[in-house]
Amino acid sequence: MTVVDVRRLAVGYDGREILHDVSMSVRAGEVVAVLGANGSGKSTLIRAILGLVPPMRGGIDLFGVPQRRFREWARVGYVPQRLGAGSGVPATVGEVVASGRLARRGMFRPAGAADKAAVRSALQDVGLLDRIGDPVSTLSGGQQQRTLIARALTGRPDLLVLDEPTAGVDAASQEAFAAALGRFATDGGTIVLVLHELGPLRPLIGRTVVVHEGAIAHEGAPPEPAGHHADPGHDHVHPHADLAKAGICEWAPADRTAAP
Amino acid sequence: MDLFQYDFMLRALTGALVIGLAAPALGIYLVQRRLSLIGDGIGHVALTGVGVGLLLHHSPVISAVLVSAAGAVGIELIRQRGRTSGDLALALLFYGGIAGGVVLVGLSDDSSNANLMQYLFGSLITTSPQDVVVIVVLGVAVLLAMTIFRPALFAVCNDEEYAKVSGLPVRTLNLLMAVTTAVTVTIAMRTVGLLLVSALMVVPVAAAQQVTRGFVKTMVLAMVIGLAAAGAGVAVSAEINTAPGATTVILALVAFVAIALGSGAARVLRRRAHQPREVEPPDVVLQS
Helix, strand or coil, rough: CCEEEEEEEEEEEECEEEEEEEECCCCCCCCCEEEECCCCHHHHHHHHHHHCCCCCEEEEEECCCCHCCCCHHHHHHEECCCCCCCCCCEEEEHHHHHHHHHHHHHHCCCCHHHHHHHHHHHHHCCCCCHHHCCEEHHHHHHEEEEEEEHHHHHCCCEEEECCCCCCCCCCCHHHHHHHHHHHHHHCEEEEEECCCCCCCHHHHHEEEEEECEEEEEEEEECCCHHHHHHHHHHHHHCCCCCCCCCCCCCCCCHHCCCCC | HHHCCCCCCHHHHHHHHHHHHHHHHHHHHHHHHHCCHHHHHHHHHHHHHHHHHHHCCCCCHHHHHHHHHHHHHHHHHHHHCCCCCCHHHHHHHCCCCCCCCHHHHHHHCCHHHHHHHHHHHCCHHHCCCCHHHHHHHHHHHHHHHHHHEEEEEEEEHCCCHCCCCCCCCHHHHHHHHHHHHHHHHHHCCCCCCCHHHHHHHHHHHHHCCCCCCCHHHHHHHHHHHHHHHHHHHHHHHHHCCCCHHHHHHHHHHHHHHHHHHHHHHHHHHHHHHHHCCCCCCCCCCCCC
């Protein structure tokens, strides 16, 4: 069964087209990584799949239903890149994860025992059950990311969509993350995730789709690491990426870098 | 207290207590969304509604509810649509609202300055029996909406895109928030006044969140602080003859400062208790 079907999709913001003519489909049980450089349109592609950006042309089907008529959003779990900027009003890990049950139970029914059990089991799954009563703002970046995946898992979705889930995440969290995704995939779940690089999720991924300049440039099995990339313990860094950000602007001395 | 043998005082107290509960219950979502000042803007718009009511010899509370609700829905539509132009549109709406209100009140039969001041800063003696009924009914409606839809509103205010992907009716919930904000502003204008309504939505939340760890607990504590400040505000202002709204807001601010100092002191003490006996040698200089 086809879970996601994208046909000749064009998407843009403010009349500027970002994706031009993208077609891809994801079958049930597949784990697909969408790769591409910054600004290639890979995040726009999954945002369009989720209905957060309206398509300019083309069509999107979810679970065989045109997206515009799709109502079973509980079947889709979304993990955004990061937790919304802290607002000052504290919220516990448990409260944030409980939001993930709304799609299943609807907004009129108060949370019941099943909802609470689902929250606990999702937190158990990402190894954060002991933090259930802590404010999310006290968690590390990686733990916040795990909170977001628990929020998506707690609705028991069939499809997980993740937007660069491992960006800036510590090693321990990446492993907990990969393990939780692995269990979800083993249970027959479908995963679509945007990645900057394969990293620790590499063993999970069945197929990669490379987006380049608003179109799909390559589709196939994930590339095997080659050369010194294949060394165990190879620390994959992009020094050029940092250099570009070194100065405030082109002519500014690099040692006066503004704090990020 | 002797003062509460008067009916008008009981009416003022009833209104204040309802608002003391309802304003922070709504305000917590506004703070979470970083829209702390929106209540102030809607208060400006509500003044036009008061002017319309006075001019047409209708209840100013009802016309203010209608006009400010229309204004709040307009603001929400601008917020959903707009990016940079939204800020300017809001400013136009706010100043249009207050200027329109002042002009309309001036045109009405009862155009004294004192009358205008009552709406801007609140007054104890102006709450009519009919007003109390409106305040209680609408206040309870706001409280119910904020409690029943708490999980959904929390989700929308916490992460609007996630809420959208969850299939929640985000646009409807945002409009619900806009309308309840307008309703709260208007029912609070009798006791707290239009220029200080926003404080009662925001200050109790700011006070509560310094010592709480979760959203629900913050909401409950903010409502307790709001209730206490409003009740005490009415009593104190009657006693020392000050404006009730300003007195209430100052009491809420006192609670804020007290909690800030108290929690700060508790944190320092706790750190001291946990600190090991041995301290760093004095010649260690930390360089930034």
